[in-house]
Amino acid sequence: MAQVIRTPLAEQAADLLLDRIRAGEWPLGSKLPGENTLGPQLGVGRSTVREAIRRLAGQGVLSTRQGAGVFVAALDIVEDWSAVLRKVDIDSVIEARIAIEVEAVALAAERWTAAELRAIRHAAATRDAQRTDIEAHVDADIAFHRAVVVASHNPILVDLFDSFTPRSRRAMIDLLRLRGEFGSDADQQAHLRILDAIADRDGRTASALAREHLLTLTTG
Template sequence: MTIVRRESLAEQAAALLHERIRTGEWPIGGKLPGETTLAAQLGVGRSTAREAIRILAGRGILATRQGAGVFVVAAEAPEGWGAVLQRAGIAAVLEARTAIEVEAAALAAGRRTAAELETLRIALEERQRRRGDLDALVDADMAVHRGIVAAAHSPILLELFDGFAPRSRAAMIDMLRSQAAAGVGGDRSDVHGAGSDPRPDDADHDAHEQMYLAIEAGDADAAARLTRAHLQTLRSRAS
């Protein structure tokens, strides 16, 4: 049986109000009339008008300012985070990762536990073992970087990193496969500049090793500097 969902009166009122905002009746920054006036204009009761405002506020179109009223902040609902990430190129993703991971590396140097250092060491070894399989190598590489962010003990930084991770992984794999197909980098390359052989070279492994050693030593400045240099190298190869 097919069930037809009937749109609530508040949703209908919200759609009507949104359409009037789109047509410019209330510009961005403009203030809506009071609930009584707005309800009469929409042909609904005050409680329905209030719910319609709540619906559009939840979509990021309206904002209620205490003691001032309801204001238009956008003509359309802001684009979802997932859509923004899917549209972003690898360079843009790496810029954001740099902002997150440089600070995370510095924090990790001062906050990491012995168990987290052991986890990072294991992740580095796994990254080396996976160098013959591009997809597995990228996954292992992401695990190293996530381990550093986790060791920072900053839930927000970790949440941000995890938000970027699927897009970053997909973009890295696409980039490496494209470069490998084009023969970029010769017979040997690191995970961030793959040629026909996607295995990481000694310089790339050393960069990750040095990041780890700085965190192990509790050197926040070195951890941040090395992480920034590593991600900037990655970004330059993605350009």
């Protein structure tokens, strides 16, 4: 039987228990042996076993039932629910952005004025310059997309975009923090390709590029 050989002992004990659960030693819903049995198997004391069980219970793998014992609740670590909920919200935001922006991009390609095209180009340049701070980058990104929506000449789409912006901003910041990176050259080039299609008054291509870009943001 594998023994705990490094500290922290509780973390090592939890890892060993998880390995045994993953290997199928205890099926889903089955009861674990008591602390007096697990302790010698793992080479640790009862208090360390209790801490290891608490760790795995906090990760959704084990469930402690008062007076009954400890049971296998999952066969692997359950993802942090706060992260799950953030991802659900991000994906919902992206779906809404697709509904608003893909159509707005197509209309902008048909309807832009010279002043509006200059505004979109300026927003793209500002976005390119904001690659070091997440919040500043997201604000510059929103400004770019808003300039496109304004060029659609559809006030309802503009109102929808503006009313949606606070939630969209929070979701995009969460997304970039979850990813751990932002402001790549590829991402900026994707926006420039959308801009070029708008400038060429190619609504079909602009719309397709906008949809493709937004779909790359999903967390699934």
